Amino acid sequence: MAKREGRQVLCLVWKNQATRQRYLIGYLSRDEAGYHFRYDLASPRSLKAAMQVGFVLPDAFPDPEGEWHSDRLFPVFARRLPRGERAEGLKEAGVPFDDPMEFLRLTGGRLVNDTLEFLEPIEPGERAGEYSVRFPVAGWRYYEGEAVIDELRPGARVWLELEPDNPFDASAIRVLSPSRVHVGYVPAIYSWYLDDAVSRGDYRAIVDQLGPKEDPQQRVMVHFQSRVRSLTNVTPMPKGIDKYVGRLKTPMVIARMLPLAPWEEEPGSEDSKFSGRRLEDLHLDTGSKAAVLEVKRRLQAEVPEVKKLVIFGSVARGQAGPDSDLDLLALTTHELPYEEKQRIYDIIFDVNIQYDTNLSIVCVGEELWNLGPFYLPIRPDVEREGVLV
Numbered sequence: 001m002a003k004r005e006g007r008q009v010l011c012l013v014w015k016n017q018a019t020r021q022r023y024l025i026g027y028l029s030r031d032e033a034g035y036h037f038r039y040d041l042a043s044p045r046s047l048k049a050a051m052q053v054g055f056v057l058p059d060a061f062p063d064p065e066g067e068w069h070s071d072r073l074f075p076v077f078a079r080r081l082p083r084g085e086r087a088e089g090l091k092e093a094g095v096p097f098d099d100p101m102e103f104l105r106l107t108g109g110r111l112v113n114d115t116l117e118f119l120e121p122i123e124p125g126e127r128a129g130e131y132s133v134r135f136p137v138a139g140w141r142y143y144e145g146e147a148v149i150d151e152l153r154p155g156a157r158v159w160l161e162l163e164p165d166n167p168f169d170a171s172a173i174r175v176l177s178p179s180r181v182h183v184g185y186v187p188a189i190y191s192w193y194l195d196d197a198v199s200r201g202d203y204r205a206i207v208d209q210l211g212p213k214e215d216p217q218q219r220v221m222v223h224f225q226s227r228v229r230s231l232t233n234v235t236p237m238p239k240g241i242d243k244y245v246g247r248l249k250t251p252m253v254i255a256r257m258l259p260l261a262p263w264e265e266e267p268g269s270e271d272s273k274f275s276g277r278r279l280e281d282l283h284l285d286t287g288s289k290a291a292v293l294e295v296k297r298r299l300q301a302e303v304p305e306v307k308k309l310v311i312f313g314s315v316a317r318g319q320a321g322p323d324s325d326l327d328l329l330a331l332t333t334h335e336l337p338y339e340e341k342q343r344i345y346d347i348i349f350d351v352n353i354q355y356d357t358n359l360s361i362v363c364v365g366e367e368l369w370n371l372g373p374f375y376l377p378i379r380p381d382v383e384r385e386g387v388l389v
Contacts, residue, residue: 007029007030007031008029008030008031008101009027009028009029009121010027010028010029010101010104010105010118010119010120010121011024011026011027011040011118011119011120011121011189012024012025012026012027012028012037012116012117012118013025013116013117013118013119013187013189014050014055014115014116015115015116015117016050016053016054016055016115017115018054019053019168020139021045021053021168021169021188022045022138022187022188022189023045023046023047023049023050023053023055023188023189024040024043024045024046024047024189025039025040025046025047025050025055025116026038026039026040026047026061027040027121028074028077028101028104028118030100030101033069034069034070034071034072035069035070035071035072035073035074036067036068036069036070037061037067037068037074038066038067038068039061039064039065039066041064041065043189043192045188045189045192047064048064058076060074060075060076061076073100077100077104077109078100079111080104080109080110080111081100081103081109082103104118105118105120107218108136108217108218110217117217119135119136119187119189120133120134120135121133122190122193131225131226131227132223132224132225132226133190133194133223133224134208134221134222134223134224135186135187135190135221135222135224136187136211136217136218136219136220136221136222137175137183137184137185137186137219137220137221137222138184138185138186138187138188138217139184139185140183140184140216140217140219140220141216142184143181143182143183143184144181144182144183145177145181145183145184145219145220146213147181148177148179148181148183149210151177151178151179151181152177152178152183152207152210152220153207153210154206154207154208154209154210155206155207156178156206156207157178157204157205157206157377158175158176158177158178158183158205158206158207158222159175159176159177159178159180159205159377159378160173160174160175160176160186160194160198160203160205160224161173161174161176161198162174162195162198162199163185168188169188169191171188171191171192171195172185172186172188172191173185173186173191173194173195173198174186175205175222180313180314183220184220186222186224190224194224194226197226200335200368201362201364201368201377201378202226202227202368202371203224203225203226203377204224204225204226204377205222205223205224205225205377206222206223207220207221207222207223208221208222208223209221274310274382274383274386274387274388275316275383275384275385275386275387277387278387278388279292279293279311279387279389281387282311282315282316282318282387283318284315284326287355287356287357288315288326288355288357290355291326291351291352291354291355291357291359292309292311292326292328292359292389293389294351294354294355295309295328295347295348295351295359295361295389296309296389298347298351299330299344299347302343302347303330303332303340303343303344303347305332305333305334305336305340306330306331306332306344307331307332307333307366308329308330308331308388309328309329309330309331309388309389310328310329310331310382310386310387310388310389311326311327311328311386311387311389312327312328312329312378312381312382312385312386312387313325313326313327313381313385314327315327316385316386316387317385323358324358325358325359325360326357326358326359326360327360327361327362328348328359328360328361328362328389329361329362329363329364329378329382329386330344330361330362330363330364331364331365331366331369332363332364332365332366333365333366334365334366334367335365335367335368336363336365341363344361344363345361348360348361362378
């Protein structure tokens with residue numbers, strides 16, 4: 001749970017049953033003076049956005065601009081605490097139900113057929129510019145997580161992947177198991193804040209804990225970490241957002257969380273040598289091979305910043321199925337701005353149409369690559385299995 005200046009904070013989140021989209025309604029906090037609640041009016045999925053799609057203000061908190069204080073947990077939230085046999089069962093299971101804030105953090109404080117839950121806010125790390133958040137994998141019951149649950153032991157690294165064509169959330173982030181099985185999503189209230197870090201690969205996401213199979217909303221908890229750096233000539237942080245992400249020690253723009261400085265590299269990290277195999281060593285069909293060579297030709301002609309093109313993923317491992325993507329990594333001389341990356345994505349799109357293939361590509365600047373595997377989780381896999389084109 002986030003603890004800032006002696007205050008514990010939780011986010012109150014509302015789920016629209018029709019669209020299954022989540023909205024950040026407000027913040028419940030506790031300090032030595034008692035409990036406090038206020039609404040969120042600044043984030044992209046705030047109270048205002050929720051009210052536009054059907055959220056109704058509860059009688060306990062009727063004023064969107066108001067703040068409420070109490071010596072005890074507000075009754076509207078206290079009814080979410082366990083009583084009787086349920087409390088005894090939780091006690092035996094080791095759940096700290098006698099601490100209301102900790103109980104709400106661990107369980108979400110959900111009731112049967114409920115549309116409200118509590119989630120943890122993004123919080124600053126110990127060093128300047130660090131931030132982290134713990135979140136449950138959203139949409140677990142709709143995907144294939146249970147089939148690969150053995151991969152998702154605490155400490156296992158998971159992959160995050162942008163889904164820009166998602167019709168409900170342009171910042172949607174898919175959660176993938178270590179073997180790249182889609183198991184769910186980053187909760188939408190976080191995706192807008194984390195998408196840039198994910199697009200750059202400058203994050204670390206690991207399984208934090210597993211919940212019971214009977215509770216899909218808490219089945220897998222993920223711990224996400226990244227860092228930011230100071231920016232100049234940028235739009236200032238929206239008023240009120242600092243209470244959500246914490247008072248970081250460096251200025252930042254929430255929508256663009258950029259790397260500050262490298263974390264220590266993991267032992268044994270060294271310059272990439274890839275797998276030593278050649279394109280001819282892969283069992284590619286004629287169309288896929290021609291498509292890869294066409295991508296290389298066009299990148300050399302149109303995007304001189306690309307230094308290397310590498311095949312990795314299931315195709316490089318020899319584990320690809322008939323519908324698997326052929327994953328490519330473009331290593332560039334520097335981190336490309338969005339417009340230049342779009343040129344590369346357009347090339348991939350054109351080649352896929354021309355050759356009826358499923359190529360996908362990740363663009364990584366040389367500076368980010370050299371930060372090491374902690375900061376770029378895909379680097380060990382690319383080094384181990386990558387095939388230089």
